[in-house]
Amino acid sequence: MAHFAVEDLTFTYPEAKKEALSGVSISIEKGEYVTLCGKSGSGKTTLMRHLKTVLTPHGKRTGRILFDGQLLDTVSLREQSARIGYVMQDPDSQIVTDKVWHELAFGLESLGCDQKTMRLRVAEMANYFGIGTWFHRNVAELSGGQKQLLNLASIMAMQPDALILDEPTSQLDPIAAADFLNTVRKINLELGTTVILSEHRLEEVFPSADRVIVMENGKVLAEDTPRRIGQRLHAEQSDMAAALPSPMRIFYGVGSSLDCPLTVREGRRWLSEELKDTKIRQDSLPDPGETEEPEAKDAAVALKEVWFRYEKDAPDVLRGTSLSVPKGTLFAVVGGNGTGKSTMLKTVCGICRPYRGKVMIDGKRIEKYKAEELFRGNLAMLPQDPQSLFVKKTVEEDLVEMLADVPGSIGEKEELINGVARDCEVMGLLSSHPYDLSGGEQQRAALAKVLLCRPRILLLDEPTKGIDNFYKQKLAEILDRLKAKGATVLMVSHDVEFCAQYADSVSMFFDGGVVTTNTPARFFSQNSFYTTAANRMSRHMFKNAVTNGDVIELCRINKQN
Incomplete structure (x- = not known):
């Protein structure tokens, strides 16, 4: 039985001329890690908000959504709160209390948990997410990354079966984003929590996903494993090919008979194999030279x-x-x-x-x-x-x-x-x-x-x-x-x-x-x-390549030698 089953869902916002969702049908299994991607306005957030009744937007809807075989509309709000966790794009829009420890306990208080259970779960989440050092701080003092981690920890304290994340790293720096997504992957692998995540920055989430669903104009354009999705988007010359992780874009930009890499680590191996019999030239790009701050006279x-x-x-x-x-x-x-x-x-x-x-x-x-x-x-x-x-x-x-x-x-x-x-x-x-x-x-x-x-x-x-x-x-x-x-x-x-x-x-x-x-x-x-990602993938061969275009250009020049 599917964890979530969306059947022919069509939705239109009030007074809108165009459908936000059009005949969407997807099935998500228990314990699966699904990445939802697509252009801005393709319907990702609208679809995800339909997976929790209290967040469903107002408008005209047809079709149905099943949660564990039961119509979602008939599942009580209390059960949905306990079993379906939702992390929003803006960390501040989800925080409701003034102290970190109170935020961790808020959901459990709302569910009526006894004090002993509450203290145990709050302590466990604080330790698991590394919140101990800022446990007693005011929420207003936290950085964006800490706030988003607190949102995730507060939801996980309720031990949900499913975790829905709507572009959770959009306001995080690269290092904080990677840490956050690694934690989400760990939750999926170790706890078996179903993860449904939408993202525009696919470098970190693409390799972790069991399945990728691509949306366009309110419809499901494609759904498959990450590698097959990459192959299809490239073959169809889709605009979404520009969103693929750097190793995949570099691979397709160079053109190669080897297997397509998915991660930076695989990209390094592929690059070494692709150019293994080549004497590397770097003269097509300017040498970075010594650190030299640009002058700003005017x-x-x-x-x-x-x-x-x-x-x-x-x-x-x-x-x-x-x-x-x-x-x-x-x-x-x-x-x-x-x-x-x-x-x-x-x-x-x-x-x-x-x-x-x-x-x-x-x-x-x-x-x-x-x-x-x-x-x-x-x-x-x-x-x-x-x-x-x-x-x-x-x-x-x-x-x-x-x-x-x-x-x-x-x-x-x-x-x-x-x-x-x-x-x-x-x-x-x-x-x-x-x-x-x-x-x-x-x-x-x-x-x-x-x-x-x-x-x-x-x-x-x-x-x-x-x-x-x-x-x-x-x-x-x-x-x-x-x-x-x-x-x-x-x-x-x-x-x-x-x-x-x-x-x-x-x-x-x-x-x-x-x-x-x-x-x-x-x-x-x-x-x-x-x-x-292009620099991390290629720095063992090219000392000054920082964009995908740099790596592709250097690969082509060296392959012509």
């Missing part, structure tokens, strides 16, 4: 010895931060959760006022600007939470609002809105309520709203969060067009693959300050863990 944004704390007696978040962002460049800042990256962006746009140091915008101190002068056609920010920008009932109304005080005819404003909507691929979403959109769609709609400010300096906090690899290429094109017009982009991101491929400069943020700044080739080729 800085659009400059921070000089900036110190900031949120409360008088709280520890400093920014600790002498100095940063110089050259005009007309895409400048990326990477680093772990909780190191101060987002606070740094808020300082640049004046939301956070430092108690020491200088923030310069185009060579002028930020406090010398009037609000209208600073933000109208000058500086704009896309925050980490795109929902904070939505104040209207439809995406179109939100976009129209941005031009309310801008001079121009109705026709000119419509043309501006349509142009930005096309660039951000939200034309088909204009009539939708922003809160009915997927995480990736919300991100695109929020970006469209920010771009209507026509900023010369654009601040982006995790702009690739929740969006698929196919749209990341479109985002890069948008940013290239902005740079061509003289705009400057300062981006905070956990997406090292995107930074390696498209950034002009990359900085490492640690302990409230910038540790180093360099070009992507120099920066990522020197790191062991904070680097791309």
Whole structure:
């Protein structure tokens, strides 16, 4: 008997013209690890929310869902709470208490567990997930990675049969994301818990999955083992092939008669075998050379010895931060959760006022600007939470609002809105309520709203969060067009693959300050863990390859020798 059986499920959001799900039928067995992937807006989150009644969105639905052979709608909410765990994309949206220990116990309290059982399970989960050292801390003090781990531990304390995770690593740095996913895999293997996980970053989850389900336009496009899914997406030249793990994309980019690798480890073995009789040449790529920070003589944004704390007696978040962002460049800042990256962006746009140091915008101190002068056609920010920008009932109304005080005819404003909507691929979403959109769609709609400010300096906090690899290429094109017009982009991101491929400069943020700044080739080729899958896979042969394209190019050149 299947753990979950979805039979001909069709769903439409209120007032939506298009079905979010169309005739979806899937079966998930007990103890299976299933990865759900697809473009933003393909229906992944909508499908997953239907697997727990309390989270099912409002709208028109046909078809049925069975849980252990019983109609899900007839399973009591108490039983669903105990047996079906759900981890959301945003860690903060799921936390309901103020203390870590109380959060661990909250679900058990709600189920009416006796105190002895509760104490035992809380202690066990705290030990299993390594929470002991921050067990008594306030939740507000935790990093994004710690919050997401706490959400998982709180759910596992209830000993669920099934665990549903909706892009749980979208706000985590690469190291925290890998640790989190390793824990999920361990739960699946050791406890036999059924895992249903949706992700855009497939490097870590693809090799762990027993089965991959690919969705497109609300339908199941394909479902099979990871290797067969990779073969099929490549053979059909699907857009989703761009989301495959780096070893698979490099393999298909090079063209090889050997078996396709799935993991970085398999990729290293394949690369060694593929080029075993070749004298390796590296001269097609520039030598990273010595560490050398790029000069920024004409800085659009400059921070000089900036110190900031949120409360008088709280520890400093920014600790002498100095940063110089050259005009007309895409400048990326990477680093772990909780190191101060987002606070740094808020300082640049004046939301956070430092108690020491200088923030310069185009060579002028930020406090010398009037609000209208600073933000109208000058500086704009896309925050980490795109929902904070939505104040209207439809995406179109939100976009129209941005031009309310801008001079121009109705026709000119419509043309501006349509142009930005096309660039951000939200034309088909204009009539939708922003809160009915997927995480990736919300991100695109929020970006469209920010771009209507026509900023010369654009601040982006995790702009690739929740969006698929196919749209990341479109985002890069948008940013290239902005740079061509003289705009400057300062981006905070956990997406090292995107930074390696498209950034002009990359900085490492640690302990409230910038540790180093360099070009992507120099920066990522020197790191062991904070680097791309392509670099980890090929560094034993190519010393300075950091993107998939680098490895593919070097392989082709060396095979021609």
